[in-house]
Amino acid sequence: MKILIIGNSFFPENSPRSFRTTELVKEFAARGNEVTVIIPKNNESHIEFEKKYKVKIINLGRKKWKDIDLSHGGKTTILLKRIIRRSLDMFFDYPSIEWMFKVKKALRDKSGYDLLISIAAPHPIHWGVSRVWKKDKRIARTWIADCGDPFMGTTTDTFRKPFYFKYVEKSWCKKADYISVPFNGAKEAYYKEFRNKIKIIPQGFNFKDVKLKEYIPNKIITFAYAGELIPGSRDPKELIKYLLNLEIDFKFILYTKSFDMVNQFVKLSKDKVELRSYIPRVDLLEVLSTMDFIVNFNNGVSTQLPSKLIDYYLTKRPVLSIDSFVLDKKIVDEFIAGNYKHQFKFDNPQQYRIENVCQEFLNLSKNA
Numbered sequence: 001m002k003i004l005i006i007g008n009s010f011f012p013e014n015s016p017r018s019f020r021t022t023e024l025v026k027e028f029a030a031r032g033n034e035v036t037v038i039i040p041k042n043n044e045s046h047i048e049f050e051k052k053y054k055v056k057i058i059n060l061g062r063k064k065w066k067d068i069d070l071s072h073g074g075k076t077t078i079l080l081k082r083i084i085r086r087s088l089d090m091f092f093d094y095p096s097i098e099w100m101f102k103v104k105k106a107l108r109d110k111s112g113y114d115l116l117i118s119i120a121a122p123h124p125i126h127w128g129v130s131r132v133w134k135k136d137k138r139i140a141r142t143w144i145a146d147c148g149d150p151f152m153g154t155t156t157d158t159f160r161k162p163f164y165f166k167y168v169e170k171s172w173c174k175k176a177d178y179i180s181v182p183f184n185g186a187k188e189a190y191y192k193e194f195r196n197k198i199k200i201i202p203q204g205f206n207f208k209d210v211k212l213k214e215y216i217p218n219k220i221i222t223f224a225y226a227g228e229l230i231p232g233s234r235d236p237k238e239l240i241k242y243l244l245n246l247e248i249d250f251k252f253i254l255y256t257k258s259f260d261m262v263n264q265f266v267k268l269s270k271d272k273v274e275l276r277s278y279i280p281r282v283d284l285l286e287v288l289s290t291m292d293f294i295v296n297f298n299n300g301v302s303t304q305l306p307s308k309l310i311d312y313y314l315t316k317r318p319v320l321s322i323d324s325f326v327l328d329k330k331i332v333d334e335f336i337a338g339n340y341k342h343q344f345k346f347d348n349p350q351q352y353r354i355e356n357v358c359q360e361f362l363n364l365s366k367n368a
Contacts, residue, residue: 028358
């Protein structure tokens with residue numbers, strides 16, 4: 001089959017959408033399909049990737065529209081910048097909306113594919129496909145719009161999207177043959193008239209790539225979190241405050257880019273709380289496999305599920321899954337004591353194998 005995949009995140013970037021795109025490309029190619037991927041191309045890392053996996057990478061181009069810099073200026077200036085930045089994001093989806101124009105340009109002369117998969121977020125990837133997708137000029141026999149998180153139906157943001165974006169969303173939903181989401185609860189975040197198009201296809205990984213270390217209990221209880229932190233959603237503050245009040249020895253390591261949310265606790269904890277930058281996924285899983293347990297902060301909504309839970313499953317370590325603001329102190333105490341009877345239970349982990357995930361996409365292509 002001739003397969004075209006388009007998105008804005010790809011190897012070697014560390015992000016859920018990058019993993020989604022990269023794993024699909026590798027597995028589709030391994031099955032003998034003719035795979036083309038359109039992403040912002042990095043000549044140094046991607047030329048080698050093309051040769052190794054026998055795929056074609058077309059450069060989508062780098063984003064030129066810059067976000068407003070908040071690192072310079074006085075309090076009043078920064079406050080004004082925050083207001084402008086938030087307004088541009090809310091009312092125009094700036095700067096992400098630039099991807100719509102880039103995708104439209106990249107697909108303008110493309111046709112003859114069996115399967116097109118557009119990967120969001122950002123959702124302007126889908127918007128760009130919709131702008132060139134015509135009844136009499138289909139780029140591919142089947143278009144699957146893959147959504148890690150919803151746009152109009154998101155409930156993790158402070159503000160609702162302006163009403164006029166619903167016409168943009170309904171436009172691409174109407175044109176796409178299928179909409180793929182990672183779990184069943186996500187359906188509720190999309191308009192009812194398109195839910196018959198929604199198919200559940202979870203995040204997929206090659207289990208064979210995972211390298212773990214033999215687990216040996218740590219002398220001091222050691223646990224970790226890996227991923228983005230979100231104020232009011234995935235927020236570690238209440239957990240850290242509780243742990244520090246216990247006055248026990250522990251080590252809580254957070255792999256994140258959201259340093260500003262935790263910095264205040266690092267000095268107070270006297271090295272009990274440690275911040276680390278992201279590392280490659282394979283290396284991260286190896287490190288996490290040495291932890292006594294791993295922490296997951298629920299999004300607090302039924303329509304979005306942290307994709308990191310799949311990575312956590314692969315580490316074979318117990319997962320403490322808690323709400324950020326309604327802290328179940330009893331379960332926290334159990335984990336600290338080495339009692340994991342209330343660890344997170346994974347439902348059908350085999351569904352996350354990349355072989356099964358790719359087959360789900362191929363099945364849709366055959367049925368379209």
